[in-house]
Amino acid sequence: MIESIIIQNIQIIFFLCVLKQYMNLYLSVSRQKILLLSGVLYLIIKMLVVIFDVQMHPILNILYNVSLLFLCTFFSFKGKLYKKIIYVVIFEMLWLIVELISGYMISLFIKGDNKGFYITSISMILLFTVVQLIVSNVKNSNKHRDISQKYRILLLGVPLISMIMAVVIYYFSEQLGDSVYMVIISSVSTGLLLLLNISLFIIYDRLMEDMRIHKVNMLYHNQLEIFEKQAEEREDAILNVINLRHDIKNHLIYIRELIDMNDRGEVITYLDKLLKLTLYQKSEFSRSGNVVLDSLINYKYTKVKQYNIDFQLHITVPITLPYEDGDLLIILGNTLDNAIEAVVKIPKNERWIMISIHTQKNALAIIVRNAYNGDLRKGKNNQLLTSKKDHIHHGIGLSSIYKAVEKYMGSIDINYTDKEFKISILLFKPE
Amino acid sequence: MIRVALCDDEKVITSKVESYLLEIQMSHGIEMSIDVFFDGSTLSSHISRGSEYDLIYLDIEMEKMNGVDAARWIREIDKLVLLIYISSHEIYLKELFEVEPFRFLGKPINKEEFEHVFLKAYEKISSNNQYFEFKYNREIRKIPIKDIQFFESDKRVIYIYTNDEMEKFYGKLNDVEKKLKSSKVTFLRIHRSYLVNYNYVKKIGVNSIEMLDGTVHEISIEQQKKLRQKYCMLIGGDISD
Numbered sequence: 235m236i237e238s239i240i241i242q243n244i245q246i247i248f249f250l251c252v253l254k255q256y257m258n259l260y261l262s263v264s265r266q267k268i269l270l271l272s273g274v275l276y277l278i279i280k281m282l283v284v285i286f287d288v289q290m291h292p293i294l295n296i297l298y299n300v301s302l303l304f305l306c307t308f309f310s311f312k313g314k315l316y317k318k319i320i321y322v323v324i325f326e327m328l329w330l331i332v333e334l335i336s337g338y339m340i341s342l343f344i345k346g347d348n349k350g351f352y353i354t355s356i357s358m359i360l361l362f363t364v365v366q367l368i369v370s371n372v373k374n375s376n377k378h379r380d381i382s383q384k385y386r387i388l389l390l391g392v393p394l395i396s397m398i399m400a401v402v403i404y405y406f407s408e409q410l411g412d413s414v415y416m417v418i419i420s421s422v423s424t425g426l427l428l429l430l431n432i433s434l435f436i437i438y439d440r441l442m443e444d445m446r447i448h449k450v451n452m453l454y455h456n457q458l459e460i461f462e463k464q465a466e467e468r469e470d471a472i473l474n475v476i477n478l479r480h481d482i483k484n485h486l487i488y489i490r491e492l493i494d495m496n497d498r499g500e501v502i503t504y505l506d507k508l509l510k511l512t513l514y515q516k517s518e519f520s521r522s523g524n525v526v527l528d529s530l531i532n533y534k535y536t537k538v539k540q541y542n543i544d545f546q547l548h549i550t551v552p553i554t555l556p557y558e559d560g561d562l563l564i565i566l567g568n569t570l571d572n573a574i575e576a577v578v579k580i581p582k583n584e585r586w587i588m589i590s591i592h593t594q595k596n597a598l599a600i601i602v603r604n605a606y607n608g609d610l611r612k613g614k615n616n617q618l619l620t621s622k623k624d625h626i627h628h629g630i631g632l633s634s635i636y637k638a639v640e641k642y643m644g645s646i647d648i649n650y651t652d653k654e655f656k657i658s659i660l661l662f663k664p665e
Numbered sequence: 666m667i668r669v670a671l672c673d674d675e676k677v678i679t680s681k682v683e684s685y686l687l688e689i690q691m692s693h694g695i696e697m698s699i700d701v702f703f704d705g706s707t708l709s710s711h712i713s714r715g716s717e718y719d720l721i722y723l724d725i726e727m728e729k730m731n732g733v734d735a736a737r738w739i740r741e742i743d744k745l746v747l748l749i750y751i752s753s754h755e756i757y758l759k760e761l762f763e764v765e766p767f768r769f770l771g772k773p774i775n776k777e778e779f780e781h782v783f784l785k786a787y788e789k790i791s792s793n794n795q796y797f798e799f800k801y802n803r804e805i806r807k808i809p810i811k812d813i814q815f816f817e818s819d820k821r822v823i824y825i826y827t828n829d830e831m832e833k834f835y836g837k838l839n840d841v842e843k844k845l846k847s848s849k850v851t852f853l854r855i856h857r858s859y860l861v862n863y864n865y866v867k868k869i870g871v872n873s874i875e876m877l878d879g880t881v882h883e884i885s886i887e888q889q890k891k892l893r894q895k896y897c898m899l900i901g902g903d904i905s906d
Binding site: 522552553554592593594595596599643645646647659662 | 758759
């Protein structure tokens with residue numbers, strides 16, 4: 235009795251290690267102590283069940299296992315509730331199928347009471363192998379990504395259905411006798427179920443990776459467009475300066491003559507004109523030197539020239555910022571888009587937008603104020619809902635801003651009166 | 666009366682700024698003293714010998730000691746003086762921001778912008794001239810708020826840390842926080858037992874802040890979210906020109 239308990243404990247500890255490895259793929263560990271504690275608790279409960287020889291109906295057994303696993307992981311790992319449920323169910327399914335297959339194999343060779351020990355040992359090894367397979371093939375650590383709602387049901391449904399199928403196969407095999415053929419058929423079909431699920435993980439993983447790459451590419455594509463525009467304009471401006479240098483002698487001669495004739499006013503006007511011909515074209519509204527911000531602001535500025543918006547810009551930032559270009563584009567780009575959308579709803583000569591971008595105390599502050607006359611809609615979490623008709627598409631702009639700001643643990647503050655709308659965004663310098 | 670210093674190696678600029686300042690003195694009735702320096706090292710040595718200023722205009726392209734070095738020197742000695750950078754360049758390197766300039770002014774200096782920036786600076790300086798009163802040993806004492814770096818509470822005792830010394834008195838930090846709300850100086854409650862003067866904060870981070878003298882204070886988890894929102898509002902108000 236004692237040896238079987240010890241052996242069982244060893245198997246359980248091994249099992250828990252495999253469980254941790256699997257869950258660690260998708261969730262981060264909350265606190266090591268809690269993890270250890272849950273493991274010990276699991277061990278104790280399992281031991282008690284054996285000592286008191288509690289018999290359970292197989293379905294009840296599955297439920298009991300799932301709940302135990304869930305309890306184990308609920309406090310030990312950090313993450314959304316639905317994720318924990320899904321991954322625990324998947325793991326339970328893997329375990330169940332693997333045990334069934336081991337059961338079929340062993341029953342071919344060993345009859346009698348100590349079947350149990352062999353079945354458990356083989357299933358541990360199989361489970362370990364399966365988890366290694368998954369771990370080595372899942373390219374993305376899904377720890378931080380949210381599974382979108384439509385996929386959640388699928389992700390839960392497939393393992394559940396697989397478990398049901400596996401149990402059904404088992405029941406049939408029991409009814410139809412012990413022949414070798416029976417065993418082979420049952421284990422192969424159960425094995426196929428396992429293969430099905432493993433391929434599902436791997437396909438899902440690849441799909442997620444593809445989506446991510448696609449998203450990043452889209453962002454780069456936009457960025458490239460904007461930078462190209464900026465580069466074109468700079469080129470034109472530089473040509474201007476080169477011409478200026480050639481003409482300097484002529485300019486100086488003209489100025490000398492003006493001074494000789496005591497035409498002070500004209501001298502000043504002429505010099506002002508020359509001074510304006512710096513490295514910048516008139517259309518270069520934003521000239522902070524920070525390419526990302528300049529290109530974005532200038533792009534938007536030229537795009538909305540027709541709307542007669544009075545733009546004011548105050549920007550003091552270093553030429554490089556410690557934030558990812560893509561994130562800055564998302565945050566500022568979407569914020570500006572929203573401001574422009576709001577402002578065009580206002581009569582022509584009252585349209586204004588004010589942009590302030592400053593670094594202060596190691597943080598970056600972006601403040602956009604615009605003329606405003608409307609009403610706002612708020613959803614849960616007090617997040618702004620879009621007033622646009624196409625909620626789903628345009629709301630993405632706002633939620634993109636929120637997501638990007640969250641990445642830098644920053645915050646967004648929104649203030650509005652019936653005349654003005656102000657959004658203040660703060661980003662902390664990443665460590 | 667506010668004490669202003671100008672530092673620029675071009676006489677054209679210094680005389681222009683001086684004249685703008687005098688105009689503001691007349692039109693707004695603001696008393697001020699103006700000291701002019703033509704290079705960074707003279708300015709720094711005056712300051713290290715005890716001259717105090719509330720506001721310094723600093724050209725960052727001077728020949729002898731460039732503005733960034735001068736700014737660093739000055740900050741070593743006076744943590745709170747407002748610095749306004751004057752520059753003909755429109756692009757700024759990271760180093761410039763290390764010393765937290767109050768504003769930037771571009772050359773040629775635009776009169777309206779100059780006045781606007783000056784008035785903002787003036788507002789900030791005058792808000793700093795209030796006192797914090799407290800009672801200890803049956804005496805009522807007072808400390809200028811601008812000298813207070815932070816308050817720390819330990820059970821019922823509150824320690825006031827200023828530039829030179831530490832005072833203490835009995836009280837509750839919640840009451841101190843309430844009292845300070847009426848002054849225009851911002852104090853941050855980063856922790857149940859810490860109340861920090863925003864002007865002495867050099868860097869704000871997600872879970873800690875660094876003071877001008879390098880000390881780091883942890884922000885308690887309960888306060889982190891609240892503070893993030895507060896920074897946003899602070900900076901939004903501070904910078905909205």
